[in-house]
Amino acid sequence: TxxxxxxxxxxxxxxxxxxxxxxxxxxxxxxxWVSPFGQRVRIALAEKGLPYEYAEEDxxxxxxxxxxxxxPVHKKIPVLxxxxxxxxxxxxxLQYLEDAFPDAPAxxxxxxxxxxxxxxxxxxxxxxxxxxxxxxxxxxxxxQAQARxxxxxxxxxxxxxxxxxxxxxxxxxxFVDAAFAPFTAWFHSYERYGEFSLPEVxxxxxxWAKRCGERESVxxxxxxxxxxxxxxxxxxxxxxxx
Amino acid sequence: xxxxDELKLLGTWASPWVSRVKLxxxxxxLSYEYVEQxxxxxxxxxxxxxPVHKKVPVLxxxxxxxxxxVVILEYIDEAYGTTGPSLLPTDPYxxxxxxxxxxxxxxxxxxxxxxxxxxxxxxxxxxxIKQMLAVVQTLEGALxxxxxxxxxxxxxxxxYVDxxxxxxxxxxxxxxxLCGTKPFDIANTPLLxxxxxxxxALDAAKVALxxxxxxxxxxxxxxxxxxLSIKK
Numbered sequence: 001t002x003x004x005x006x007x008x009x010x011x012x013x014x015x016x017x018x019x020x021x022x023x024x025x026x027x028x029x030x031x032x033w034v035s036p037f038g039q040r041v042r043i044a045l046a047e048k049g050l051p052y053e054y055a056e057e058d059x060x061x062x063x064x065x066x067x068x069x070x071x072p073v074h075k076k077i078p079v080l081x082x083x084x085x086x087x088x089x090x091x092x093x094l095q096y097l098e099d100a101f102p103d104a105p106a107x108x109x110x111x112x113x114x115x116x117x118x119x120x121x122x123x124x125x126x127x128x129x130x131x132x133x134x135x136x137x138x139x140x141x142x143x144q145a146q147a148r149x150x151x152x153x154x155x156x157x158x159x160x161x162x163x164x165x166x167x168x169x170x171x172x173x174x175f176v177d178a179a180f181a182p183f184t185a186w187f188h189s190y191e192r193y194g195e196f197s198l199p200e201v202x203x204x205x206x207x208w209a210k211r212c213g214e215r216e217s218v219x220x221x222x223x224x225x226x227x228x229x230x231x232x233x234x235x236x237x238x239x240x241x242x
Numbered sequence: 243x244x245x246x247d248e249l250k251l252l253g254t255w256a257s258p259w260v261s262r263v264k265l266x267x268x269x270x271x272l273s274y275e276y277v278e279q280x281x282x283x284x285x286x287x288x289x290x291x292x293p294v295h296k297k298v299p300v301l302x303x304x305x306x307x308x309x310x311x312v313v314i315l316e317y318i319d320e321a322y323g324t325t326g327p328s329l330l331p332t333d334p335y336x337x338x339x340x341x342x343x344x345x346x347x348x349x350x351x352x353x354x355x356x357x358x359x360x361x362x363x364x365x366x367x368x369x370x371i372k373q374m375l376a377v378v379q380t381l382e383g384a385l386x387x388x389x390x391x392x393x394x395x396x397x398x399x400x401x402y403v404d405x406x407x408x409x410x411x412x413x414x415x416x417x418x419x420l421c422g423t424k425p426f427d428i429a430n431t432p433l434l435x436x437x438x439x440x441x442x443a444l445d446a447a448k449v450a451l452x453x454x455x456x457x458x459x460x461x462x463x464x465x466x467x468x469x470l471s472i473k474k
Contacts (some may be wrong), residue, residue: 073346084292087335087338089341092341092345094340095335095339096334096338099337112320113306113321115316115320116314117315119312119316120310120313123310124294154416157294
């Protein structure tokens, strides 16, 4: 299947595949190749220099026993297993990594107010981007136009929040950057379905996306915008959407 | 640093999200100025403090606003780390579990509750009730897992999950009248029933939670108003 090929590509390019440095820290990540939520965790683990075993869940084929055991409540990836104990929900996993590995480079700042700002914007990305983006490619007519208007508003808001800083974290790549960076691979699809140009709508976000793409943690975790676009095509077929 | 430490909370009396923040502030022994908001006529202070969502609660600490109840709770715990009890556990894995259940409550409980509350059709309402009760059943299991036989999700003392669920208590206690079903019962959710008794007896709960009768009346009025405006 197309997804097995993707998985193989991932295995071929990732030297940290099972067997190599897998599980030195007892970390196993249950994930799905194109998931932006899983990619957040991959980026965070890379930024922190934490070795882990990557375990692909072929979600197009259904949910494995392993996944259902690890996340019985939501039955979703990503799941991070640490010495066999599961942590679920991508932003909760990111915060767990902060707490459990305090000697590794931190994604959250140390000041409580700055941390609150970071959590606020990561929550904003979580609440808004994926759902609105999905409506862009799932819907037609008036509902799609509404989704388009919302997406532009979301991107402009994030553009304003970023301001003139190189990263949401300031000078350093941080929590919000890790939370939002996977969606940079989806911008191309949002632009095509929403018929807009990101550099026109949110120029700072467009520049930020390029900056993120230059980081090894992001480049190694994301798939190309074209692959994401093709994946959306696959999803539409699966859901019977024209 | 010398000087006053000023806390201001923008809220509405009925909001469970605001109740959460009140609970946390009270448990930490923190004094604050409460400013009731009119959401039909939003104040400049609210709009400048929360331009993104324009919602309550907003906690303003020495002039700096923090928004979203869950973000505010974590902020209070971190900014006042040495004041009063800790709201979150210290162990990293237990912190992750606590965050997971708070996220679960926010993701899964509210929507079916609203459906059960506002649904016109019998089928839709029944489905909302069914989903809500399934979520409550899962929370019963969560309480068992987190409390390990102790009184609260947080163990011996009230913690993050207790506060997150506790904020919703007045609505939960009004659920039978508002949605047509008891959320908790001795057969299915004995632990949660006992937890409700314990939680409502807390001083913090008496201060932070609205009166159930007043809330039920208010919710019914709102529902009738919304129904009227839709029909127009």
